[in-house]
Amino acid sequence: MNTTKDILITAFALFSLFFGAGNLILPPLLGFKSGNLWGLVTIGFCISAVVIPILGILAHAKLQGTIFDFGKKVSPTFSLVYSFIVYAISISLPSPRTASVTHEMAITPFFNSTSLTTSIIYFSLVFIFVLNRSKILNVIGKILTPAIILILLLIIGILTFSFDFSFGNTLFTSPFTDGILEGYQTFDAIGAVVVGGVIIVSIQIKNKEDSYETKKTLIRKAGWVAGLALFLIYTGLAVSGALVHNFFDSEISRTALLTGLSSLSLGNIGNLFLSILVSLACFTTAVGIVTGTADFIKSRCNNSSQAYIITAIIGCLLGIVIGQFNVGYIIAIALPALMFIYPITIVLILLNNLPEKYASNIVFKSVVIATILFSIPDFINSIPFISLKPTIFSWIPLQKYSMGWVLPALVVFIISNWLAKPTHE
Known part of the structure; x- marks a missing residue:
């Protein structure tokens, strides 16, 4: 039986697993550069960063399987290769990027530590959570996500009611498609086929007695709730960025703009709130990615617990190594991989629905x-x-x-x- 509490906890977990580094730093700059066309740009962004990912979760609910099931109708070989590519990209780019964002926005303003130190501590904690995966839904759904949403609503609410609704001119040549392509950088379509499996497995562990239809209904309802939350937060962040077009230089970086927004809205204490927000949002996404990758390798190795642990170790080591690079560099090197794998992922998600x-x-x-x-x-x-x-x-x-x-x-x-x-x- 799906209670409102079950649906909300699962929806919060989905939201938090999606809402990571890119989701936090991309919309404000998108709104900042879109000017008076922020609405059109935001719609494009939400197509690739909300609609497609939620459809990915709905496909998972229908299939009740893993990422391998998404492409098996093409051929088992294709599905296996596709799965390995997606997981290789996931643990090599978006997962380490969460550590990089955390270091730049949550650690550097307060501590004089190196990015290597941050990455080591960060992924050590990720590893602990991955080994305790049965608790992921409860911890993320009950504690971390509500904290993330509360801080975001504070920033968005204060900015929205503090400035006149006047916007500058857009800096985009093709606002709608630029918004769609920027949505690629969230990695959320890929995240849907990766972390969607994590949610499926976690629900199956937690709700062993429930029927297939009950589990499917739970995931579907939770998926739509999470999608609505993502849409509202993205729109709020984009509007916030568009409202402050006169306060910052047009060449400002993504992380610097987000820091500026928190300072404008919450004053001197803004950076502290933002540090907590960044740490929580990034951490939950990293846990989801590493857990999903470890789940997949485990399923390909006769459900070997050893394979799960070894994969988790490799994922965390990669995070430590690559997470030392700055955010802009990781975003830049991710683009070619996204331009190839994202269209394939979108098509597979749509076909499976x-x-x-x-x-x-x-x-x-x-x-x-x-x-x-x-x-x-x-x-x-x-x-x-x-x-x-x-x-x-x-x-x-x-x-x-x-x-x-x-x-x-x-x-x-x-x-x-x-x-x-x-x-x-």
């Missing part, structure tokens, strides 16, 4: 192949020091917006469903 008659094996294979092929130009162009001549791929619709895969994937989806129609009848 469709009724079976519109998502046969042949449809999965055709659409994923088309997505991979038409993502290659965006991937190559996003690699530093490499740039293809624009005329080479200018014939691809939406290519100039780095979204050349969208229409080809849609066309192939329609054609493959039309060709496969006799098998549905």
Whole structure:
């Protein structure tokens, strides 16, 4: 039986596992640069940072499996390779980035310690939580997330009611698509297929007696609640950034702007509140990523507890090493990987939410192949020091917006469903 308490605890856990470093530092600068078009930019951002990730959670509720189940209709080999790539990216980029953000925003203002020291202590604590995964839902859902949301609402509420609603001019050339692409940097679509599995396993451990339908309903309801919370927080942060366009230099960094917002809203004590917020938001995401990766490797090794522990150790060691780099650098090196893996992830999430008659094996294979092929130009162009001549791929619709895969994937989806129609009848 799904009580309101169960739904809220699970929703809070989902929110917290999603709401990490990128989710905190990206929306304010997005709003700051979007000016009077903050609404359009925010909608684009929320499509890739809220709608798609929540659909990923709903797909998990439907499949009741792991990330491997997302791509198995293409082929078991593809699904295995895709899973390994996603987890490799997750523990190599977004997980270490949480330590980097924590150091820059929560440690540096108060302590004269090195990033290495921060990373070691940070991922030691992450490791402890990962080993005690059965308590993840309760600790995150009951304690950490409410604290995160309370601090965020304080900052957003004070800023919203302290400034006139006047905005500057936008600095974006393509506000809507720029918002969508910025949403990639949250890693939340990838996070949905990674941490969604963590939630599934945690619920199965906690609610062993519940039926499949009961668990599925719980996850679905919690997913929509978490999605609404994410949307409201992102919009609030974007508006806050847009309102202070006259207070900061246009070249301000993401972390510096967030620090400035906390100071404007909460005064001298703002940095202390922000430090707590950053630490909590980043930490819960790192725990979710490392736990999800360890779960997957464990499932591929005959449920070996040793494999789970070894993977957790490797994930935390990678976090220590890569987490020493600054946030801007990690965001920059993440872009090529995101331009390739994100479109594939979006397509898999969407297909897994469709009724079976519109998502046969042949449809999965055709659409994923088309997505991979038409993502290659965006991937190559996003690699530093490499740039293809624009005329080479200018014939691809939406290519100039780095979204050349969208229409080809849609066309192939329609054609493959039309060709496969006799098998549905």
